[in-house]
Amino acid sequence: MKTQNLIGGKWCGGDQTIEVTNPATGELIARVDSGGAEGAKSAIGAAFEAREDWAGRTAADRGAMVASLAGLMRRDVDRLAELMTLEQGKPLAEARGEIAYAASFLELAAEEGRRLNGDIVPGSSVEQRILVLRQPVGVTAIITPWNFPSAMITRKLGPALAAGCTVVIKPAELTPLSALAIGELACEAGFPAGVINIVTGEPGPIGDALLWDDRVRKLSFTGSTGVGRMLMGKASAHLLRLSLELGGHAPFIVFDDADLDRAVAGAIACKFRNAGQTCVCANRFYIQSGIYDEFVGRFAEAIGEMSVGDGMREGVVIGPLINEAAMRKVESHVDDARSKGAEFLVGGSRLSIDGLADRFYAPTLLTGMTPSMKIYREETFGPVAPVARFETEDEVIGLANDSEFGLAAYFFTRDASRLMRVAEGLEYGIVGANDGTPSNAAAPFGGMKHSGFGREGGKYAMDEYTELKYISLRL
Ligand code: NAP
Numbered sequence: 001m002k003t004q005n006l007i008g009g010k011w012c013g014g015d016q017t018i019e020v021t022n023p024a025t026g027e028l029i030a031r032v033d034s035g036g037a038e039g040a041k042s043a044i045g046a047a048f049e050a051r052e053d054w055a056g057r058t059a060a061d062r063g064a065m066v067a068s069l070a071g072l073m074r075r076d077v078d079r080l081a082e083l084m085t086l087e088q089g090k091p092l093a094e095a096r097g098e099i100a101y102a103a104s105f106l107e108l109a110a111e112e113g114r115r116l117n118g119d120i121v122p123g124s125s126v127e128q129r130i131l132v133l134r135q136p137v138g139v140t141a142i143i144t145p146w147n148f149p150s151a152m153i154t155r156k157l158g159p160a161l162a163a164g165c166t167v168v169i170k171p172a173e174l175t176p177l178s179a180l181a182i183g184e185l186a187c188e189a190g191f192p193a194g195v196i197n198i199v200t201g202e203p204g205p206i207g208d209a210l211l212w213d214d215r216v217r218k219l220s221f222t223g224s225t226g227v228g229r230m231l232m233g234k235a236s237a238h239l240l241r242l243s244l245e246l247g248g249h250a251p252f253i254v255f256d257d258a259d260l261d262r263a264v265a266g267a268i269a270c271k272f273r274n275a276g277q278t279c280v281c282a283n284r285f286y287i288q289s290g291i292y293d294e295f296v297g298r299f300a301e302a303i304g305e306m307s308v309g310d311g312m313r314e315g316v317v318i319g320p321l322i323n324e325a326a327m328r329k330v331e332s333h334v335d336d337a338r339s340k341g342a343e344f345l346v347g348g349s350r351l352s353i354d355g356l357a358d359r360f361y362a363p364t365l366l367t368g369m370t371p372s373m374k375i376y377r378e379e380t381f382g383p384v385a386p387v388a389r390f391e392t393e394d395e396v397i398g399l400a401n402d403s404e405f406g407l408a409a410y411f412f413t414r415d416a417s418r419l420m421r422v423a424e425g426l427e428y429g430i431v432g433a434n435d436g437t438p439s440n441a442a443a444p445f446g447g448m449k450h451s452g453f454g455r456e457g458g459k460y461a462m463d464e465y466t467e468l469k470y471i472s473l474r475l
Helices: 036-056 059-075 077-088 092-115 151-163 176-189 203-211 225-238 260-276 289-304 324-339 393-401 416-425 458-465
Strands: 005-007 010-012 016-021 028-034 119-122 128-136 139-143 167-170 196-198 216-222 241-245 250-254 282-288 343-346 364-367 384-390 408-412 430-433 466-474
Touching (some): 028 176, 092 458, 139 151, 151 176, 250 260, 260 408, 289 343, 289 364, 289 384, 324 384, 384 393
Parallel strands (some): 216 241
């Protein structure tokens, strides 16, 4: 297990360390060296030094190395998944799924890098030709959250590398081990020194070093809307190119004509994956009056059967919350909803599990959700499903869009015309129509409104890491 920072092809120590703990047990797993601002500056220097050679290689060469990293991740899926469950808490089966998902971003990017074609555009006179090239943006800073410690890195890393950029990655302090494991495999894959650098530590100084260095040409950030907004403000001083993948508040709508088996299965997968700690998870459930009682009854039954515990244990589907601050946020949303009249059909409190840390929250279903509740507006980031009833299609589209966020939305119906109408009416970058788990590495993942801008995945991600240049050629 690597616990140092990767800078210019070398594993480097730091003046300070970050303690990484297992959220399920509270045990200390590792002390990771913190490179801090000085580490970030060295990493920028290494990435800058490496950029010409990397950009000058053929797309096939770069793609082969990116694909090889994906292959190593798949080879080591069990080891990487265990490491992820230990530091992040999600059940092992989900962690394995994340490693496969993370590898698929690299695989797709390796192919897309070979399709970065240009154009020849007609000139304005018979002697003129316009040649349009796509070139790498250059040194790219990548800042990622703790909830998907591998996939949020490779979703950026794959297209950046395939396009010819070199990178400096700052992973979340809570989950640096998964990032460093990717760095270790990158060394095995044979990436030249400086192409991939990883610096861990306190975010402010590292962030400032990345934002205020003219050698850095792009920041790709995934995290909360608050931090994204703050980084955008700072980045404006250098007009730094940005992609921001931020928070969400997804509506989940079930119409009277829905297939209820699929709707309940979709609701469980969408809401409770990663213990509800996902940007695209459902935050508001709207159920049409005609099937309200039946849906809520079946949803409550399915929630009541979920097994909570240490993600390393077979059969567990809900792991711990990441830390005490996350627990307090969930509790404050639940307390607020309770004080405003919500009723609890399942859960509604912390769980105490023998031998484990005080980090488990019971999967919860509450009814009577209203717009005045915190849970209606803010990300809860926990296993709590709030439900409200609605009557008409127009009404529910209005309710669903009544949010500052615009990342993901879901609805279930068997009416083909309604399917298109509702999908088009929802102001969200990702719409799951009869689908509670729409994420796919080939799709353009990203949000609208305060959920940010930029798209990640497949061919769409390549635009984020390339600049267009045209050459006007006189014959
Ligand atoms: P966060 O607090 O915004 O942190 C995200 C990253 O930013 C971490 O690496 C963090 O470092 C770093 N950071 C914090 N302050 C910084 C600063 N001043 N300068 C530079 N970097 C700074 O978010 P989180 O709690 O890790 O993740 C949960 C959030 O991410 C949720 O809002 C979720 O919806 C969102 N998310 C969005 C997507 C998407 O694709 N749209 C995907 C996953 C998660 P430290 O860890 O060291 O604090």
